[in-house]
Amino acid sequence: MLITCPYCGPRDVIEFTYQGDGNRERPQSASQDLDAWNAYVYDRLNPAGDHNEIWQHSGGCRAHLRVVRNTLTHEISSVAFARGDHKSVARHKTEGKS
Amino acid sequence: MVERQSPLEPAPLEPELRTGSHGDFEHGVDVILSETRPGSILQLAAWPGQEKELISGIRTVTGLALPDGAGAGSTDGVKSVFGFAPGKFTVVDEAEGLASAFANVVTPDIGTVTDLSHGRTAIRIAGPKAEWVLAKFFAIDFALPAFPVGAGRSTMHHDVFAQIQRTGADQFDIYVFRSFARSFWKALCHASEEVGYEVQ
Numbered sequence: 088m089l090i091t092c093p094y095c096g097p098r099d100v101i102e103f104t105y106q107g108d109g110n111r112e113r114p115q116s117a118s119q120d121l122d123a124w125n126a127y128v129y130d131r132l133n134p135a136g137d138h139n140e141i142w143q144h145s146g147g148c149r150a151h152l153r154v155v156r157n158t159l160t161h162e163i164s165s166v167a168f169a170r171g172d173h174k175s176v177a178r179h180k181t182e183g184k185s
Numbered sequence: 186m187v188e189r190q191s192p193l194e195p196a197p198l199e200p201e202l203r204t205g206s207h208g209d210f211e212h213g214v215d216v217i218l219s220e221t222r223p224g225s226i227l228q229l230a231a232w233p234g235q236e237k238e239l240i241s242g243i244r245t246v247t248g249l250a251l252p253d254g255a256g257a258g259s260t261d262g263v264k265s266v267f268g269f270a271p272g273k274f275t276v277v278d279e280a281e282g283l284a285s286a287f288a289n290v291v292t293p294d295i296g297t298v299t300d301l302s303h304g305r306t307a308i309r310i311a312g313p314k315a316e317w318v319l320a321k322f323f324a325i326d327f328a329l330p331a332f333p334v335g336a337g338r339s340t341m342h343h344d345v346f347a348q349i350q351r352t353g354a355d356q357f358d359i360y361v362f363r364s365f366a367r368s369f370w371k372a373l374c375h376a377s378e379e380v381g382y383e384v385q
Contacts, residue, residue, distance in 0.1 A: 093255075094270060095256065095339065096255075096325075098324070098340070102341060146339075146346065147270075147340055147341075148269060148270035148271065148339050149270055149339075150271055170233070
């Protein structure tokens with residue numbers, strides 16, 4: 088599996104570290120909203136198809152990336168820096184399909 | 186500055202850096218391996234939005250202009266610079282004291298300067314088979330059009346993180362963590378045996 092890092096170009100997946108589901112939204116650290124924390128920790132879309140994920144190019148530029156990976160085919164349809172806009176197009180795409 | 190000792194020849198152990206020709210050199214020496222021992226190896230990082238100021242500061246101190254683009258870099262044979270991550274650059278000088286030269290140029294508003302001179306070992310591989318030997322280590326494209334002279338790449342060989350700069354058409358400088366340098370050097374020597382190599 089190759090992931091095309093926006094900085095380094097196409098690299099083998101061995102250079103990357105999976106950092107979890109990219110659909111989660113962490114509540115404010117002072118939040119006492121238990122439902123929000125529960126959703127952050129446990130709720131997952133688990134789609135059979137495009138999935139919004141966070142990866143780190145730990146064996147390269149070390150940037151955190153928003154990756155859309157198809158869980159059935161491993162096809163990577165989008166890679167972008169995680170810094171900045173948290174609501175990527177892919178996220179809505181994933182939610183729309185679920 | 187504290188005197189540095191090469192990790193490749195730590196007395197009283199058997200030196201790893203055995204100068205001379207090795208491997209299958211009867212048909213010619215196709216790669217030359219050496220440790221360049223630069224006096225200064227720095228990592229510079231710009232805060233988001235301050236990248237242009239940092240690049241301009243690098244030009245002020247080193248005289249090297251960074252071309253546009255990810256991983257772009259340049260070298261004049263004495264000083265070298267290349268981008269290895271968004272807003273981050275490795276700057277190398279044969280002389281010591283480069284960090285203090287940057288102290289007044291890269292202000293806290295622009296970014297940070299980290300002196301890695303004692304933390305990295307610089308290994309040079311040169312010769313007509315340099316690309317070929319490196320391709321056995323790293324899954325990146327070493328062809329000249331994809332990896333132009335001056336450019337840098339961050340990658341790894343198993344868990345040994347490496348920054349590689351092309352400093353000539355058939356010459357690469359590899360920066361590895363000092364603690365991994367001996368094992369990486371030995372692996373590089375083994376990989377070079379079949380093409381014939383010389384250690385300088």
